Amino acid sequence: MVPATLDAAGLTALLCDRLEVTTGRPSTRDRELLDTFDGRLRATGLAAERSVGRGDTRAMTLREPGAPAREAQVTAAERYLAEDLPPGPLRDRLAPALGVRALLPLVRVRSRTRSLAVLNRDAKTVVRLELEDPEVVGNGAARLAPRLRVQPVLGYDKAFARTARVLTADLGLAEADAPLLDQALAAAGDRPRAAFSAAAAGLARGTRADNAAGQVLMRLADIADQNVPGTLADLDTEFLHDLRVSVRRARSVLREMRGVFPTAERAQLRSELRWVQALTGPVRDLDVQLLEWRKLTASLSDERRADVGPLHGLLSGRRTAEFRVLERGLRSRRFTDAMNYWRALAGLEPAPASAPERPLAGVAIEVVAGDRIRSVHRRMVRDGSAIEDASPPEALHDLRKRGKELRYLLELFGSVFPAAVVKPMVSTLKAMQDVLGRFHDRAVQAELLRGLGDELAVKEGGPQALMALGLVEEALLADQHAARAGFAERFQRFAAPEQRALVRDTFPKLGSQ
């Protein structure tokens, strides 16, 4: 609850006046608020913080409405994966929320706090209150509105209701509309975490294709840029992932928007972005392998799992080496030039009406994108229908690539089409892409592991690791088969006659309007 007009001292005086409360000593809490880069804790209603201080250890606290605060002593690290935290209630609660993501310090807040307790006749606490007067420290230093946390005590519902009545009706307090983290980030000039990867630009129908595609490209360049420092700091693998997604999406825009950008410049940027994608690929492949390690080795017995230890070491070692290459690449002149070129093409002046190599530049985006969606969809239906049990894996890989094209078109330009059509289309497409993606990923993973065989054989414990590796590969291929078996059903839903009719009606062919 946040008092609209009162300061902390005034509020304390009022609370003491209206309720039977005891006040604790004021204290100062200096801490950093933590979350994953994509706001996972915030999304699950959790709030984590760690103390600020000297030395190697910090106190980490996790709060959740209706549950006691959980605490643990942690090392003073730049980031925490779930496995970096000491075993105990804090880790037990954090681990499922974090998944494979890292917990990062986002903003420093110093608060004057005072605990208060509403008491009954036995001087027993029946409602807990905490008054906090916070300020952001460091970049964007600013005072924030005071906050009053009100916590019920089990078995004293009436006292809680009475207290809530006094706070809202008598003192005019209102419920806070954003968590402290959001307020602190806003004050520090940072954006809300969840918005980092949202690429969809709110385009209007009738926007010229060159303008619309330029806006999308610019937004993607922003996202790529935002993720470079995190990638270089190597705090969370997801920074690199998001960087790669934005590059892949930009490449897709360039591929699909033929006739919108000048030919030579378009070809040049496509070539540079292909280089960026190749530069970032090896680390990402190894990240996937390491992130999925637990899943990968889940089917092994405890003994065999211990045997594959050297393989994990090998993968980590290789990642360290590949990361150095990636780091050099991202700090290179070529990368800076590529990003500048990307922005330059995104911000290009509208094409003059007479530009012969840009015939579609002045056409409305819904016409150009609609034609591409219709065309890619039609081709996917055709190619997918031809896939049968005996088809080679390449047929599925090709279909998956086209599926990505379609998904990006729908996500990036979907705002100019009816949501009632786009949403279910994305959902059936996503369901199919999931099995195709699994089919592809397992093949890549098995291939990567196979490639490590020679190196592994000469390591200590290598022969045992190799034998266990065979089992891991087997499990990967079994999962690949399972994905393959699920394809037909998902494709049928994607290519259903009514879905095709809907696509034909919604996304007209170029020149047919």
Place this chain on the structure above:
Amino acid sequence: MRVVATYSIKGGVGKTSAAVNLGALAAREGYRTLIWDLDPQGAASFLLRVKPKVKGGGRKLVRGRRDPLSVMKGTDFEGLDLLPADLSYRHLDLMLDQSKRPQRGLGRVLRSLADEYDVGILDCAPSISLVSESVFDAADLLLVPLIPSTLSVRTLDQLRRFLAREERPSPAVLPFFSMVDRRKRLHRELVESVQGVGDAIVPSASIIELMGPRREPVVVSHPRSPAAQAYQALWGEVRGELNGARKFTPA
């Protein structure tokens, strides 16, 4: 939920003080903790400032006809809740005896709370009875306060013999010295000679006695005192045992 019972055949040995202090320490570390005051005298309830009364009486609760959450009370310490004592617990033996599989009675109630709590602490009345057998069935760890006296050590042996006779798997037994006065020679000698006892030694201290009038655990009122540090060390041993250290688990 992992369950620890502060248990002794003898009375006045520091069971309730241990239960309340360990409860406060567990909650402080973020373990969702429950104390069940099984002693009709209601000392733990008193110390935690909760009326020793179960709405509707203890019988319904023990026989599974009342949701234990509906009669529980939060304490002054965040994360520590209390299932209060009730005068009717003086007939707890009888209540259990009238139910199906009486030895499982307390465990049944605790299982229904398993999702809500990480640690359960049973503060038992001094006796060896059907209630005790139900406690042995429900607990993962028996925490036995041991006054440094010959008779006290003898009752520990009695307890161990009793548990060894049981056909069902017994809980781990962690005895610890309680109310130790180092000025007394006998205390010093027994503390050094008795084997199989935990490392934490709770001293005989007036601040522990003052918990009564102050109604506050010493780990809160005097966190730096030797008594509070002893409870802290004891909690470390209990936590280790509950987390699988198995130092005190019977072979």
